Amino acid sequence: MLKKVALLLTGIAVVFSIAACSEKLEAGKSCPLLCPEQAITLVDTTIDAAVSDTTIAGLPPIGAEGYLMLASHGDTVETRAIIRYDTLPQSYTKSGVDSTIANIDSAYLITPIVKPDSLRRPKAPVTIEAYDVDTTATDTVAAILAPLFRPDRLIGSKTFAPESLLDTLRIPVSTDSVLDRVKNGTKLRVGLRIVSTQGVDLRVGSTTLGLGVTLHITASKDTAAAPVNVAPVSNTPTDQPFLSGPLSDYTIVLNGTTRTPAILLGVGGVPSRRSFIRFNVPSRIVDSTTIVRASLLLTQFPNRRVSPRDSFYVFPAAILSQGTITNVTNALNFLGPDGQFGLDSLLLAPGDSGLKSFEIVGLVRTWKGQTVQTSPRTLGLRSGVEGSLPGEINFFSTRAAVGLRPRLRITYVPQQNYGIP
């Protein structure tokens, strides 16, 4: 009994002793006087770390655009949007009963758009024309499709005042044309063209982001009849869904295709392009220090060809493939999502010039302790509106004059015996 009492008392005393010892260690007012070992040195260096770079046009590939580009800038840029409805329903529902579509009261293309901001809002009314672009030829080629945008294939159009370009446009299409395809069980392929008295761009929703243009069919005037909404579907190439799927809708460029000269890197543009940069950063920095800042310094070259003042975001992005992927085009198809590793974008206009700094410390840190095979020292640059707006931003590449080439500014904490008093 005595022992139990002794243990109990002791335990209570210990608990109270420990409870009384809650710490408050945080201090610092007397530093650095009394904290001599706490000083951290930062070293800043700028190196010509970019050893190779290139621009690849045609990325994202056809059908993978986030938004379809409807652009009309005369001789500068002309694009069309193609939407495939390869499967059309032949019945509708009325009062819970399926009925065969024998007539069509109305048909519309429900067209989601990105509302133009105040800078991009058209200055004049715009007309969107819909054409029947069905053909037995290869209909992803501009040269084949362009002649199909002719009056005898026009199946609908509507003119919109600039202020009416909000979020969704309803474009009526020929009911006869639609009914013919429905009855015959054939496909309907629609080409959209934008027309205005001034240069104009419009971003149209695509199936890539789940915002495809819907064909809205009202088969009966009876209010009990449910309208039929048809989403874009592509059945060609046949039996290759991984290819046919993206081709439910896509953009084609009729004219205005450009090439980026070798002394420049390009992002955006027509056709859309991405740039690739490979770095060689000394191991003594990447592997043996703590990097706190890594800025990719690029000198912008003004591009005033189209929409020079329409700014958009340029994203640096990690390339999520190993060193075994040596083909640059393939590598640029493995870009990480925007903002991954904390990579920050810059809002730039094509007509801008001067030094631009992309902060890529989050990516450079991932290279620490990794081989170039596992974690290639590479980076991709892409436009935030790639494939959907024609603007192109250019930077000087590694083939430009020395002072204009890409550089890497790195700020790091050297390896040090921290913690030893």
Added chain:
Amino acid sequence: MTHLHRAWSAASRGRTLASFATVLVALAAHVAGGQSNLSSQGFGYPPGQFSSRALGTGAAIGELDPLSPINPATIAVMGARTVYFQAQPEYRTVTGPEGTERTTTARYPVVFGAIPIGSSWMISLGSSTLLDRTAATTVTTTVPISNTESELTTTSSKVDGAINDVRIAAAWAPTSWLRAGVGAHAIAGHNRVTLEQTFQDSTQFASFTQQRLLGYGGAAVSGGVELVSKNFNASLSGRWGGNLHLSVEDTTISSARVPDRFGVSVAYTGIASSTIAVRTSYDSWSALNGLGSPGMSAVNSWDSSIGGDFAGPRFGNQIVFLRTGFRMRTLPFQAAGQNVDEKSVSAGVGTQFAANHVLADLAVIRAVRNADIGASERAWTISIGISVRP
């Protein structure tokens, strides 16, 4: 005869509280300290390896106190199985050029157990804090990055851990007037250093956190004697240091020697149940100079004190012991190139509970630490020691 011995002489012997001792050893590993202050420069603050009872007398009875693991000869007086645990929070105020700052530090500086072997031998195993370095500071300052650029940064530094002295000791009392003992010491411990830096401009700069575990390993031996007469007690002890290594993971970073220490206490015990003592000791802390960076400077120092342990009022059958003392010493590590001196006064009480199975000691210490660098430090330390003899 110490009051500890008196208190326990009538107690029955019981089983060793093995599990309890395990808990105490685990707690002893959690020592904490401060930084941005005068006392924990270098490898940290030396609590002194004294029991709460000894601290109540300003450490004057340290060389003859069996609960203070410095003189191995003193454990001979215990005579029975014993476990001991000590908690010692410190409430510190540092005044520097930028103002005053208050911190609280928890310490568990002494834990050990002892068992008798035969009628005249005792052995003990325990751990005590040699240098306590737990620290935490946060400083916001502008750091130059290049000739034209600087950045506002916040640097947080935290150090957890201590260098501990793990001692196994044996003592022999061949006669009533002589006790002798020897000890083998493992100097071990670690500092977990965490460094974090954040930047005001988080768009360009990325914060970082680094962590490093510094390990310490060394050895020492100690010896001591205690000469007892009717009215006087003279005790002296010494520790002779061996090599001490500082390592990171499996790499030895630096080496030095464990500091030697020599101390002596002389006590007058002619007053019933009371002790009046003086003590001085010399620590060769400069032996640690090779262990740290070149900028760290450890200095040899004297630690001297005078104090008394007096029989006070009785509560029932128990005597309440009243203690007081004064102590002055130089701390091992310089601050900004200047020696740090500490003066302290202390007071304490102690008594027994549970039919003398439990002995509790409480000491309150007021310390003033100064260096000639425009900063000073004041501290209240409360030391609570619990001894259990099952």
